[in-house]
Amino acid sequence: xxxxxxxxxxxLLSVNVMRNSTTTxxxxxxxxxxxxxxxLFTHWPALATFIDSFFSTPRPRRSAAFVGLDNYRQILxxxxxxxxxxxxxxxAIATIPVSIGxxxxxxxxxxxxxxxxxxxxxxxxxxxxxxxxxxxxIWLFFYTPxxxxxxxxxxxxxxxxxxxxxxxxxxxxCVTVVAIWKEAGFFMIFYLxxxxxxxxxLAEAAALxxxxxxxxxxxxxxxLLMPTTLFVLVNAVINAFRTVxxxxxxxxxxxxxxxxxxLFRVYELGFVFWDTxxxxxxxxxxxxxxxxxxxxxxxxxxxxxxxx
Amino acid sequence: xxxxxxSQVYAPTGASRLLETVAAWMLAILWILPLLYAVWTAFxxxxxxxxxxxxxxxxxxxxxxxWSAAPFARYFLNTFALVTLILGCQLILCTLxxxxxxxxxxxxxxxxxxxxxxxxxxxxxxxxVENYKTMNRLGILDSIPAIALPYVASAFGIFLLRQAFKTxxxxxxxxxxxxxxxPVQTLLKVYVPLAKPVYLAYxxxxxxxxxxxxxxxxxxxxxxxxxxxxxxxxxFASTDQGIDWSIICAATLMTSAPLLIAFLLFQRQFVQSFMxxxxx
Numbered sequence: 001x002x003x004x005x006x007x008x009x010x011x012l013l014s015v016n017v018m019r020n021s022t023t024t025x026x027x028x029x030x031x032x033x034x035x036x037x038x039x040l041f042t043h044w045p046a047l048a049t050f051i052d053s054f055f056s057t058p059r060p061r062r063s064a065a066f067v068g069l070d071n072y073r074q075i076l077x078x079x080x081x082x083x084x085x086x087x088x089x090x091x092a093i094a095t096i097p098v099s100i101g102x103x104x105x106x107x108x109x110x111x112x113x114x115x116x117x118x119x120x121x122x123x124x125x126x127x128x129x130x131x132x133x134x135x136x137x138i139w140l141f142f143y144t145p146x147x148x149x150x151x152x153x154x155x156x157x158x159x160x161x162x163x164x165x166x167x168x169x170x171x172x173x174c175v176t177v178v179a180i181w182k183e184a185g186f187f188m189i190f191y192l193x194x195x196x197x198x199x200x201x202l203a204e205a206a207a208l209x210x211x212x213x214x215x216x217x218x219x220x221x222x223x224l225l226m227p228t229t230l231f232v233l234v235n236a237v238i239n240a241f242r243t244v245x246x247x248x249x250x251x252x253x254x255x256x257x258x259x260x261x262x263l264f265r266v267y268e269l270g271f272v273f274w275d276t277x278x279x280x281x282x283x284x285x286x287x288x289x290x291x292x293x294x295x296x297x298x299x300x301x302x303x304x305x306x307x308x
Numbered sequence: 309x310x311x312x313x314x315s316q317v318y319a320p321t322g323a324s325r326l327l328e329t330v331a332a333w334m335l336a337i338l339w340i341l342p343l344l345y346a347v348w349t350a351f352x353x354x355x356x357x358x359x360x361x362x363x364x365x366x367x368x369x370x371x372x373x374x375w376s377a378a379p380f381a382r383y384f385l386n387t388f389a390l391v392t393l394i395l396g397c398q399l400i401l402c403t404l405x406x407x408x409x410x411x412x413x414x415x416x417x418x419x420x421x422x423x424x425x426x427x428x429x430x431x432x433x434x435x436x437v438e439n440y441k442t443m444n445r446l447g448i449l450d451s452i453p454a455i456a457l458p459y460v461a462s463a464f465g466i467f468l469l470r471q472a473f474k475t476x477x478x479x480x481x482x483x484x485x486x487x488x489x490x491p492v493q494t495l496l497k498v499y500v501p502l503a504k505p506v507y508l509a510y511x512x513x514x515x516x517x518x519x520x521x522x523x524x525x526x527x528x529x530x531x532x533x534x535x536x537x538x539x540x541x542x543x544f545a546s547t548d549q550g551i552d553w554s555i556i557c558a559a560t561l562m563t564s565a566p567l568l569i570a571f572l573l574f575q576r577q578f579v580q581s582f583m584x585x586x587x588x
Contacts, residue, residue, distance in 0.1 A: 020413070026491065027412035031420055034405040037461035042427045045438030052438070102335075109332040112319050116333070122575060123336035126343060129571040129578065131520035133538045134560045137545055138346045141553050149345055181339065189583050203317040213318045242433045245522040249542060263434065263523075270437040271527055279437045291429045 046287065052280035064277070071281035081282070084260040087172055091261060092240035094176045095183065100232055102184040104225070107191030108217075121192075124185040132182060136249035139178045140165070143250075165251055168258040175259050178246050183239065187232045194228040195221070237293050241286065262286050346557045354554040370558035374544075377555065379532050380562065383540035390452050390525075390536050391518050395511055397460040402510075405461075406469035407495050411481070427463035436527055443528055450534050455525045459518065468510055472503040509581035519567055537563040 053071050055064040075081045110121045127135060142149050143164040150164060164170050198221060206216045244264040247253060253260035253268060260268070263286060270279030320328050348356075350371070356364040374380070408414070409421055432439065435458070443454045476499055484494045500507075522538040529535045535543070541563045545556045561568075571578050 020415075023412050024414040024416070027408040027414035027417065028420075030404040030408035030412075034401045034461040034466060035420065035423060037401070037457070038424060038427060038463070040442065041432060041439060041458040041461070042430055042435070043423065045435040045442065046426075046430045048438045048441075049435065106332075106335070109328060109335075112325075112328065114325070114329040114332055118575075120332050120336040121579075122572075123340040125575075125579060126340060126568075126571070128582070129516060129567050130343070130564050131522070131538050131567075133520070133522045133542055134564045135342070137541070137556060137560045138342045141349070141557065142342060142345070144553075181342070185339070186582065189579050193583050200317075207317040213320070216318055242431060248523070248526070249545075266434075267436065267523065267527070270440070276437055276441070283434060283437060286434055287430060290431070290434065295429065 049280045049283050049287070052277055053284050055277055057275050057277040067277075071277050074278060075281055075285070080257050080260065081265065083257050084262050084265040087257075087259060088241060088261045090172060091176055091179070092237065094173075095179045095240055096233065096236040099180045099183040100187060100229065100236060102180065103187035103232065104191050104229075106184065106188040107195055110188070110192060111195045121188075124188055126185065127182045128186040130182075132243065132245040133249055135182055136178060136246040139174075139181075139246075140250050143174055166255055168255055171251055171255060171258045175246055175250060178250070179240075179243065182246075183236065187236070190228050190232055191225060194225050198224050234293060234296065238290065241290060241293075346561055349554050350558040350561050352554070354552060370554045371562060374555045374559040374562060378540060378544040378559070380537075380540065380544075380559070382532055383535055383537045383563075386452060386534060386540075387519060387536040387538075390455055391515050393452065394456045394459055394518050395514050397456070398462050398465050398514060399507065399511070401461055402465035402469050403495070403500065405466045406473055407499060409466065409470045410473035410476075410499075424463045424466050427461075428467075432458035433523065436524060439524075440527055450529050450531055452534050454528045455534070455536065458524065462514075465510055465514070468506055469503060472506040473499050476502050506584070508577065509584040512578060512581040516567055 052064075054066060054068060056062075056067045056070070058064040106124045110117050110124070114120070145151055145163045145166070151162065154162065162170075164174050202220055203216065206220055211219070241261075242263055244261050244267065247259055247261055247264045248267070251259040253264050262282070266279050266282050266286065269275045269282060319325070351366050351368070352364050353367055353369070405424070409417065409424075439458050440449075443449050443457075446454075448454045480498050480502075481494060484498050489497060520538060521536075522542070525536050525539050526542065529539060532540075541559055544559055
């Protein structure tokens with residue numbers, strides 16, 4: 001954007017200024033359709049969420065009234081909010097490291113020329129292509145007591161009647177497993193790409209020095225994969241807070257809110273209880289959290305672009 | 309994935325190689341197992357839905373029963389219309405905006421770009437309550453455009469294409485101008501053809517995302533005429549069928565089949581597209 005050569009002649013300069021003003025008009029015309037839609041469906045709703053979170057929910061006989069921080073106070077006093085927040089943090093803490101660790105392991109395996117690596121890679125990546133809702137339906141069957149696959153596998157050990165999704169102790173873990181299964185293969189491809197970019201002479205040099213494979217991984221491969229790990233991490237964090245399809249299909253937040261996640265709670269408040277103001281306040285909480293994460297990602301991306 | 313062979317210095321040999329191969333295969337089988345399980349259940353009569361006998365009779369009955377039990381033809385049509393509408397509009401809007409950001413040195417470009425990037429933080433997936441109100445005000449609730457509209461202006465698409473356009477050499481641009489091409493012609497004849505791989509990558513990612521999207525369509529639709537496949541499948545699985553898993557598995561496979569088959573046929577393009585789009 002800044003590669004226009006410096007021009008000294010005054011005449012040329014005024015031509016440039018003229019051209020610049022037409023360029024500006026043209027550019028804004030090109031941007032107009034995209035910006036108009038962004039304003040209508042991103043900027044305005046974000047602002048409206050903020051405003052609505054300070055008003056009461058309009059009811060047929062009572063229009064919305066300014067209530068200050070009441071909606072936020074209600075959220076803080078709502079035990080289900082704290083449970084959803086706790087569930088979501090647990091869900092994130094479990095899915096993120098496990099799916100990233102598995103992704104790295106998968107990438108290392110597929111990167112070595114093992115027999116049938118194309119098929120293995122396909123098996124790892126396939127869940128990424130499937131709709132989450134389809135996947136959730138299949139897993140729902142998996143977890144069915146008495147006659148799902150898990151029950152059958154465990155029946156010799158007396159586990160057939162375990163209601164995996166119906167029990168408060170296991171439901172969240174079941175939902176977490178599905179998310180890990182869906183996500184690991186997706187992250188694998190980024191690691192695979194990064195592994196293939198590591199110059200081979202590094203491995204040769206390390207071998208000459210007598211480094212073990214584990215040492216080579218720990219001191220050479222893993223540090224070189226750090227940018228990929230950061231990138232994958234940010235994506236995993238965002239996904240942990242914005243995917244609730246599997247919760248809706250498998251448990252509807254139950255039993256007794258044991259699998260309620262923040263975005264699911266927004267959905268429940270807004271479209272099951274029609275408490276749109278409560279939902280707005282909760283959306284703000286979620287937006288601020290996601291904004292902080294995306295902010296970190298933006299700075300990280302900028303840094304990478306500078307390095308290039 | 310088609311880069312030259314990586315160094316073999318640390319490739320495992322002998323027993324450890326065998327061990328690694330076995331472990332990798334076991335994980336692969338574990339990973340594909342749920343899908344195989346669904347395939348087994350869908351292609352066998354329901355009494356075999358959780359009994360694995362190698363000689364169990366094969367049947368397509370579950371598919372035909374699922375197909376006739378719910379308006380899946382209509383759902384397919386809706387999803388197809390939705391995905392086409394979104395991708396078509398996205399490509400046009402993002403191309404225009406990306407061109408402006410990549411090549412025009414104009415007043416306010418920094419602010420405009422920040423306004424676009426805001427969508428990366430404030431995702432449409434989260435703004436469901438307000439967007440529902442907007443659709444209500446516009447009077448288009450329960451329609452395919454209502455599902456599509458929040459996603460049409462895609463910050464991600466603009467960002468991706470801007471990066472691609474920036475790599476086009478300026479000489480090509482100037483050559484086209486000297487030949488007498490206007491800005492729009494230059495865009496269509498120079499920039500768009502050179503960014504083809506990026507368009508392919510973005511297209512595949514966008515189609516699979518919106519084919520699979522669930523929460524927003526669930527909220528904004530409530531009739532057969534506008535429901536996409538994902539919502540249709542959910543309505544079908546949760547209300548109509550009780551616990552006849554054979555039919556539910558058949559319906560599940562049916563709704564994922566087009567993407568799954570496309571993926572199996574064009575594996576490399578899929579993997580590379582997801583990668584290209586992800587890395588940005």
